[in-house]
Amino acid sequence: MFNPFREDEAYSECLKFINQIKTSEIKLVQISKESLERDNIGVMIGCLVCLDCDGKKIVLRTVSGNRYDVVSNVDDSSIFVKPIVSSIQIQEALEKNDLKIHQLTEKIESLDNSLEKSLFSKQRRLLTDESLNSVFNLYSFCCADGKVRSLKEICAITNGNNLPPAGTGDCCAPKLLNYAFSHEMNPISMCEVFYGNSKTRVSFEKSSPCDERCGLLLPVILGLDILYRDNDILVINKQSGLLSVPGRGPEKQDCVVNRMKRLYPFTMEQPAVHRLDMETSGLLVLAFNSDAHRKLSKQFEEGVVYKEYIALLDGVLSKFGIPEHGQKELYFRLDIENRPHQIWDEIYGKKAVTEWKILDVEYYTSPNGVRRPCTRILFLPHTGRTHQLRLISSDSHGFGVPIIGDTLYGTCNPGERLMLHASKLSFIHPATGERMCFECAPEF
Numbered sequence: 001m002f003n004p005f006r007e008d009e010a011y012s013e014c015l016k017f018i019n020q021i022k023t024s025e026i027k028l029v030q031i032s033k034e035s036l037e038r039d040n041i042g043v044m045i046g047c048l049v050c051l052d053c054d055g056k057k058i059v060l061r062t063v064s065g066n067r068y069d070v071v072s073n074v075d076d077s078s079i080f081v082k083p084i085v086s087s088i089q090i091q092e093a094l095e096k097n098d099l100k101i102h103q104l105t106e107k108i109e110s111l112d113n114s115l116e117k118s119l120f121s122k123q124r125r126l127l128t129d130e131s132l133n134s135v136f137n138l139y140s141f142c143c144a145d146g147k148v149r150s151l152k153e154i155c156a157i158t159n160g161n162n163l164p165p166a167g168t169g170d171c172c173a174p175k176l177l178n179y180a181f182s183h184e185m186n187p188i189s190m191c192e193v194f195y196g197n198s199k200t201r202v203s204f205e206k207s208s209p210c211d212e213r214c215g216l217l218l219p220v221i222l223g224l225d226i227l228y229r230d231n232d233i234l235v236i237n238k239q240s241g242l243l244s245v246p247g248r249g250p251e252k253q254d255c256v257v258n259r260m261k262r263l264y265p266f267t268m269e270q271p272a273v274h275r276l277d278m279e280t281s282g283l284l285v286l287a288f289n290s291d292a293h294r295k296l297s298k299q300f301e302e303g304v305v306y307k308e309y310i311a312l313l314d315g316v317l318s319k320f321g322i323p324e325h326g327q328k329e330l331y332f333r334l335d336i337e338n339r340p341h342q343i344w345d346e347i348y349g350k351k352a353v354t355e356w357k358i359l360d361v362e363y364y365t366s367p368n369g370v371r372r373p374c375t376r377i378l379f380l381p382h383t384g385r386t387h388q389l390r391l392i393s394s395d396s397h398g399f400g401v402p403i404i405g406d407t408l409y410g411t412c413n414p415g416e417r418l419m420l421h422a423s424k425l426s427f428i429h430p431a432t433g434e435r436m437c438f439e440c441a442p443e444f
Helices: 008-022 087-110 114-136 151-158 172-182 214-222 256-263 290-302 388-394
Strands: 026-030 043-051 057-063 068-072 140-142 148-150 186-195 226-229 233-238 281-287 306-313 325-334 342-344 350-365 371-381 420-428 435-439
Touching: 008 026, 008 043, 008 057, 008 186, 043 172, 057 172, 087 114, 114 151, 140 151, 140 172, 140 214, 148 151, 151 214, 172 186, 172 214, 214 226, 226 435, 233 256, 256 281, 281 290, 290 420, 306 388, 325 388, 350 388, 371 388
Parallel strands: 281 420
Antiparallel strands: 026 068, 043 057, 043 186, 140 148, 226 233, 233 281, 306 371, 306 420, 325 342, 325 350, 350 371, 420 435
8 A cells, every 4th residue: 555654754764773773772572482484584664753742753663563572772762662462462362262273273184074174174264263353352543533443443444344364453554653643643754664584575675554454454543545645645545424625513524634634734724626525435636735736626627637436326227228328418506495406407507517338237235135236337527516426327317317325316225325436537747747547446
């Protein structure tokens, strides 16, 4: 995944940390059991440069895994961040089923009958999952909003309640960010560097947070799923249910813009360049400074930004005579007596131009288990009108088939979301002039 913070200062701190290890000013002391397969394979070094509440710069250091503590012979202001869960706690959590798992493994290896092997393997898998759950229940993380969330809560959001990979929570990035946010520090630079011997990694090489484990944790810890960041722009995958910009009232202040400003205090007051409906997920670009904002806004106004959306429509479009590919011009305006609904108005309405391509007809299973046919469709909006795609789907002047989960123009059953996702976004970078293209597949 993309590093959410710049790397320069933290990279220098990583090199400093490694040099102190090489010169024995700092010693990594193994605190877990010896493991022959993990000996002499190297370690990931991580540093996070932060500002505390008084604006003082603080350097946090750590290493991946939960094998090491440090003994330091140098007097500096850096803080070594220990594992969130110690190796002793993990060993205690695993002890309950450890003997049974080993006995089953020996039994499986001694059997020739495939059916018996399968039965014992199933028993072993259940015990292994129980042990892993016992370990994962020990992990919790302080997030950017100050709230502490368990690993189980996070996996419910990002991993469909499935078990995460072993070692989730032991990488450098979540440990460093958990410490920073739990001590009200503001991160400004983060970097991870590999140090040691490996056939697959280069010593002193920078590494981004891993997709497999950190990719599950960081979007929730940070509050934003960050796909790209530089000095001028931020590109995120917005979750369904999150406002793009703040609304009226305290209950509508949690939004992409305010989460961005919390993570990056140097952000301009109004960084939003465009918006997605609260219920729509997908790609959103924001600006850190006024020059980037102005140039990006102009691209949206002039229609040079390319966008694609994926949606699931609640029915089979071909039954209504809708062709596989086409384009429509529709006219809608705000229904002032029923905000924020839009209504058809051929005279006073604003023109909304939408191209579409039917991708597939499939079955959708609702949260209550009911299956029904639906149409997966690709939308290419040529204008950016309010609720444009929801209206071409639901209105009788469009398809007359609403998007699944549409609370305004269709039906949203308990546990459902709007099945609309901004899957592709292409624009010219406001500083470099380079054409940039981002793609992000929907969860549905």
